[in-house]
Amino acid sequence: MPNFNLRVYGILVNEQRQVLVSDELIRGGYFTKFPGGGLEFGEGTRECLAREFKEEMDLAVEVTEHIYTTDFFQLSAFRPDDQIISIYYFAKAMEPIRAPLRDKPFDFDEEQLRLYGERKEIETFRFLNWEDFSPEALTLPIDKLVAAMLKEKGIAALPF
16 A cells, blocks of 8 residues: 655755765665655654754754755655655754764765664765755755755855
8 A cells, every 4th residue: 555755854054054965875775865764653844853863963953944845746765655755944953963974975884884784774974065065966856856946046045
């Protein structure tokens, strides 16, 4: 039976005008995407995003302006019976980032690679300079659309 899969993602831009992305290895596939994840029963979308940042980066964020909600059909890359609906917000770090940040894509350490054998899913984070940020820097179709929207609006439209 077909399902809806609600995903919530955050666009976090630092003071150096860099955009945070997550590099993930999931079931053998490499994905660069915005941080975030699945909505759990009983929580709102903003609560979901705050929880995801806390779980994935141990980072408290303020979820601010809504950016976009999917308005077209998108099939899940992982579950062929799921339709993806993604919701995007700006997020502001409320404390210094303590999670390790990488300089290059998919720069997993030995411990992460060991865990991948058990979980089949690992991730790292890095910032992209605004000049290097583009739809082509991301993997997922809806992320690409949001990246294009952000680039079209320009750096001046981003919250700092």
